[in-house]
Amino acid sequence: MKCGGLGVKDIQNFGEALFLKIVWSLMADEDKLWVKICKTKYFPAVGYWRARNSAGASRMWRQVMARRDVFKEHVKWKIxxxxxxxxxxxxxxxxxxxxxxxxxxxxxxxxxxxxxxxxxxxxxxxxxxxxxxxxxxxxxxxxxxxxxxxxxxDRLVWHVAKNGKYSVKEGYKMMINRQLNVQTTHDFLWPMIWKCKNIAPRVKIFLWRLLKKGLPTGGNMHSRLPNFSPMCQRCHEENEFETHCLFFCHTSRQVWFGGQLGIRVHDLPLDINQAVQEIVSRLDEEGIRIFAYTLWKIWKERNKTVIERGNFQVQGVLKRICALLRPEVNQIQLIPTRIQCVDKYEVHKEGWQVILDASWETSGKIGTAYVVYQKGQLQSIGMHSAEVGDVFQAETLALSQAIDYVYTVMNIPTDTRIQFFSDCLNLVMAVNNGDSEDIPSWRATREVRRIIAAMELCNVGATLHHARREAVIQAHNLANSARREGLNLRGRVHWAMQQQRSINREIDNHYF
Known part of the structure; x- marks a missing residue:
C-alpha cells in the first residue's frame, strides 16, 4: 500500500518470489535429498555458481540457472x-x-x-x-x-533481510522494488533521450526496446524458447542478457574503451536500466547521441556476427561508428597519412618503444604512466597524478608527458626511430589524422594540436600505434598506482630496474 494500489499482490512477482525460494533451498539446504540429487546430476564437480546448462537439462533447472544473477546481488556467505x-x-x-x-x-x-x-x-x-x-x-x-x-x-545470508534468511515475503518485496526502480529509471531517461533531436527515430525505438528488455538476446530468447541456448555467441562464457551483450562481453568492453566516450564498463550495475542511467546522467546532449549510436551499432554488429557466424572486429566497429556519427567524413580519412597507425597488437623487440596509459575515475582524479624500452630492455619509467575532465584528456596527457620525457629529459635525438603505443584508439586516430576536428568539442583539442606539432618536429622518427590492453598492461598497472597513491616519479634504468619485479609480476612477457 505504501507504493500505491489496492494492496493486491502482483501474481507474476509473487510467483517469482515463490520460485526463488527453491533456488534459496538449493544453496542453503544442502542436506535435503532433492538438493543432493540436483548436485549429483548437474554440478557434481563444481559449485552452483560455476554450474553450466547441459544439453539435457530440464526446463526447471534452466529456470533455476536463469535466476542466478538475481541471487548474486543479494546473497553472500557470512564467514x-x-x-x-x-x-x-x-x-x-x-x-x-x-x-x-x-x-x-x-x-x-x-x-x-x-x-x-x-x-x-x-x-x-x-x-x-x-x-x-x-x-x-x-x-x-x-x-x-x-x-x-x-x-x-559459516552461514549463507540474504543480506536484505534482518534475520539473514530468504522468505517469500522478502523476495516479493525485492521484486516490487526492482519494478519501481525500473519505472523511476524510465521517468528519468526518456525526457533526456527523446529531446535529443539529432538521434534518429530508429535508434530511439531501439533504446525503448532495450530498456523494456525486449531485444532478442540469448537470455530473453531462452526464457521464451527453452531449447534456445542463452549463451553469448561471441565469448561463450556467460549467458547473454542485455548488460552482457552491450557492455560486459569482452568485445563490447573494447568498443566502449576505444570509442569517443572512453568508458570503462567493468563497474556498471547488472540491470540494464540502471547501467544506462548511470552513464547518461554524466553526459550532455552530444554525449548522449554518441552513447546511443554506439549501443545501436554494437547491437547491429552483434546480430551480424551471430547470424553470419563471423568475427566481431572491434576496430572495424569503431570506424563505422565514427562514420555514422559524422557522415561527411570520408572513411578513407581514417587511414593515417603521416604517422602510421597499424593494427599490430604486440610490442616488438626492436629500436625504442614507449608504452603508455592513463587511469581515470569519475571524480576527475587520474594517474598516467609510460615505460621506455630499447631493444626490449627496460630503460625508464614515469608515473604522474593529476586531475582532468575525462578519459580522453587523461590519455592525451599521458602521451604528452611521454613525448616530453623522451625528447627533453632522456635527450634522445629527434631523428631516432621511436614507437609510442597507446590503447586509446580515438587518440591514435586523432593524432594520426592530423586534424583535431576529429575530437568532439569538449575534448583536449589544444593538447592534441601540441602533440601533433611535437611529432612533426621529429620528422619520421616518432610513430604512434594502437595496441590492445594486454600490450600496455605494465603502463596500465603503474597508472593505477599513480592515481591511487598520488605519485609523481620518473627515472632512468637504475631506478626502473628496482620496479621491474613488481610491475612484471602478472605480466605475460610474450607482449614484450
Missing part, C-alpha cells in the same frame, strides 16, 4: 571459522565474481586457508595471489573479519 566456504567458488564479499581461470586446486580452497593460523589475520600474500586489488579492499573492509567470528560456523 565464521571459514571451513565451509570455498574462497574462489562461492560469494562471500561484495565484489566477488566467478574466477574462470582458477585451477582445480584453488577452486577447492577454503576461506580458513587464507587466514594466518598464528595471528588470526588475513594472509595478505595468499589474498594477492588469488584476488584483484579492488576485491582485496572489499575483503579487508568486510564486517566478518576472521578474528571477530571466533568458532562460529
Amino acid at each position: 565464521g571459522d571459514g571451513k565451509v566456504v570455498q574462497a574462489i567458488s562461492q560469494p562471500w564479499f561484495q565484489s566477488w565474481r566467478v574466477h574462470e581461470n582458477a585451477s582445480a586446486r584453488d577452486r577447492k580452497l577454503k576461506v580458513c586457508e587464507l587466514i594466518d593460523e598464528h595471528t588470526g589475520q588475513w594472509n595478505m600474500q595468499r589474498l594477492q595471489s588469488l584476488f584483484q586489488p579492488d576485491q582485496i579492499v572489499d575483503i579487508l573492509n568486510e564486517d566478518n573479519k576472521p578474528e571477530a567470528q571466533g568458532m562460529a560456523k
